Amino acid sequence: MFVAIFMIGLQMVSPGGPPAPAATVxxxxxxxxxxxxxxxxxxxxxxxxxxxxxxISAGDSAVAQQFMPMAIAAYQRARPLNLDGLFHxxxxxRTAMNLEAALDQALEIIEQDPNHLLGLAAAAEAAIELxxxxxxxxxxxxxxxxxxxxxxxxxxxxxxxxxxxxxxKQDAERFLAGR
Numbered sequence: 001m002f003v004a005i006f007m008i009g010l011q012m013v014s015p016g017g018p019p020a021p022a023a024t025v026x027x028x029x030x031x032x033x034x035x036x037x038x039x040x041x042x043x044x045x046x047x048x049x050x051x052x053x054x055x056i057s058a059g060d061s062a063v064a065q066q067f068m069p070m071a072i073a074a075y076q077r078a079r080p081l082n083l084d085g086l087f088h089x090x091x092x093x094r095t096a097m098n099l100e101a102a103l104d105q106a107l108e109i110i111e112q113d114p115n116h117l118l119g120l121a122a123a124a125e126a127a128i129e130l131x132x133x134x135x136x137x138x139x140x141x142x143x144x145x146x147x148x149x150x151x152x153x154x155x156x157x158x159x160x161x162x163x164x165x166x167x168x169k170q171d172a173e174r175f176l177a178g179r
Contacts (some may be wrong), residue, residue, distance in 0.1 A: 042085060045074035049088045056095065068096050083109050083116055084157035090122040094129065102126040110139075115146050118157060121168050124175070137179055140172040147172070 039047065048071035055064035075081060075089040090105035103126035109119025124139035147169045151158070158165050 041074065041078035042081070045071065045078045045085065046088070048074050049092060052092060052095070064095070068092060072096065072098075082157075083113060083119065083155075084160065087118045087122055087157060087161070090126065094122070094126055099126055099130045103130065115142070115150050116155075117143060117147065117150055117165055117168055118161060121164070121171070124172075128175075133179075136175065140175045143168055143172040144176060 048067055051067045052064050052071050055061070055067065072089065072092050075085060075092070078085060081089065086105050086109045090102045090109070093099070093102035093105060103123060106119050106122035106126055109116050110123060113119065120139045120143050124136040124143070127133070127136035127139065151165060151169075
């Protein structure tokens, strides 16, 4: 499920849907950092996030490992983060197996917006990986309770991560059925 979320998330990273074709988006050579010198801190963080997710999707763990610390540090420098930035940081930390940090960032989202589907999902997934199934159950129950109404909110991050948002209700129901 973890890999599926990342693959779906990768497709939905940029607002407006999947990334543009390679012919229109210059790509850095493998192992070469993207040029972030003329970007805002959040643009640089998002670019590094995309680089890590693309590397994971391509099965290139060496490049993902190379850029992971830079991406995490970039999001830390870009604080304060919006909810989408916190979601990205949580995903990065979960991928890096910084599970406590991933859960903390997910809880930051929920603290700001208790019904935020991506925050609830990130908290549930981090809790599962930490072996805290009771906490995961709390978050998945909340998703199941509010999903139909919440999914209709016009949030940019819901559009950017539409495939993840669409799968959340089934993920929650599947987890809760096993409890």
